[in-house]
């Protein structure tokens with residue numbers, strides 16, 4: 327049987343100051359496993375961006391992470407507004423974040439492009455009014 | 468676990484096992500077992516937080532006693548610039564430096580001199596474009612150790628140079644070789660230190676060999692005698708020793724090193740919690756637009772070192788006043804060294820202290836168990852078991868250092884909805900009582 331570590335996180339939708347707790351915990355877990363720094367960096371940046379998006383665009387959500395010796399799989403699911411035009415949302419610098427959020431230093435429009443950049447597999451399922459789920463995979467080796 | 472030199476130690480006799488220290492340790496290096504604390508050597512970064520927080524003064528820093536000087540024929544003091552901020556109404560650094568000589572040192576070389584050389588070298592390294600940005604200062608040994616223990620991903624961003632104290636020691640030894648006939652063994656070079664981390668770095672330098680520093684005397688230990696000596700100095704006795712300026716002395720407080728680079732895109736954070744927050748952000752690549760990041764484990768920078776006597780903010784204000792009368796800088800790299808003289812000679816590697824196992828599969832199995840145990844613990848992080856958090860206890864258990872029964876709430880079953888409350892506080896009773904009230 328393949329060894330797998332399953333982690334589950336509930337991301338609250340109303341607290342920016344605590345956003346990043348889930349990706350922080352995954353980062354800590356991976357460090358303790360002795361996973362290489364490059365893999366840890368990719369996982370934590372991609373997951374952090376996804377987590378922040380859940381908070382600022384979708385009112386929170388849930389994250390499932392599966393760690394095996396071959397890689398880290400993440401599923402980030404929310405029941406937010408969904409994304410009408412994924413191609414546009416994926417453009418560097420595109421953001422619908424309101425001013426008050428930009429003032430906090432978020433909303434540079436680099437989240438989704440970076441998530442794609444730092445992962446080996448990237449899939450997005452979204453429907454307007456239903457929600458968004460990101461399926462991410464970072465390979466080890 | 469390897470036994471490394473650490474300046475920070477525990478006096479088991481004084482320790483009351485109160486657990487005040489365990490949560491303040493940034494690397495979760497302290498455990499209390501059998502009513503006594505102990506420090507996990509591999510994890511300790513010698514930051515001194517536990518010394519600050521222990522109400523029983525059971526944590527202390529090992530440094531050299533002034534008596535050590537008698538072992539040497541020729542003695543040199545290397546005062547940290549933080550020392551200058553410890554005196555009231557000081558207008559001239561030469562009072563301090565002359566005072567040190569009167570106390571028994573044959574020569575004094577300011578660490579701020581080394582700092583100015585390093586500032587000049589770092590500016591050159593920036594220009595040649597060989598540094599990985601944002602560059603993280605490597606001057607605080609506790610920060611370097613924190614990074615190798617908790618943020619190994621950032622090792623490549625550390626400024627790969629030795630510290631100001633190393634350069635001061637090199638200069639001091641070179642000068643003594645020229646000016647005296649003593650052999651290297653007869654010459655004692657002592658750093659006047661604000662903190663235990665720098666004492667540890669002398670015995671256990673991570674990135675290069677020791678540049679001839681014999682030991683370190685704590686500012687707080689030398690202070691009482693030095694003040695008395697300075698008080699007795701007559702104006703015409705004051706020697707002209709001070710040979711560093713605003714940039715070098717500025718290194719004593721947070722932001723000083725960064726300011727010496729003459730760059731705008733920098734950040735300076737001080738205090739262990741702020742430092743950790745910045746490193747987290749850096750790891751998430753949130754600070755990529757910065758050139759330089761100065762981090763000091765102590766609040767206010769070295770003036771806040773646990774071995775100083777004065778409040779860091781007061782010391783900083785005094786230094787600002789002192790610096791007003793100084794030139795900008797008195798030392799440049801080319802006056803003494805080339806870039807190659809101050810680089811690292813050993814590779815700085817990640818510390819394995821937090822890893823569960825060398826083999827990933829083994830580590831994963833341990834992690835699965837750790838998670839399972841953690842979820843069975845109450846999640847109160849009360850510290851009564853002697854570990855800083857329930858997670859840390861779970862971690863200790865999978866490593867074989869602790870048992871589930873160490874948790875005082877282990878196996879306490881909560882029966883009914885509010886059975887855990889003492890009888891008078893249970894719902895039933897309360898309802899009856901409020902009923903009584905309504906009746907009357």
Ligand SMILES: Nc1ncnc2c1ncn2[C@@H]1O[C@H](COP(=O)(O)OP(=O)(O)O)[C@@H](O)[C@H]1O
Pocket residue numbers: 375379380383384404406407408409415416420421422423432433434435436437438439458
């Ligand atoms: N989980 C989500 N739910 C709804 N909309 C989203 C979600 N994630 C991203 N978006 C949309 O995609 C845009 C681009 O996202 P991103 O690249 O992360 O930039 P930013 O978050 O800085 O706006 C967002 O402004 C938002 O309109």
Ligand code: SF4
Pocket residue numbers: 477481482483484485486487488489499503504520521522523524525526
């Ligand atoms: S704070 Fe730590 S070292 Fe000090 S008495 Fe309490 S348990 Fe012992």
Ligand code: SF4
Pocket residue numbers: 475491492493494495496497506510511512513514515516517518
């Ligand atoms: S000196 Fe710092 S790292 Fe070492 S045990 Fe004390 S608090 Fe922990």
Ligand SMILES: [Mg+2]
Pocket residue numbers: 375378379433435436437438
């Ligand atoms: Mg985003």
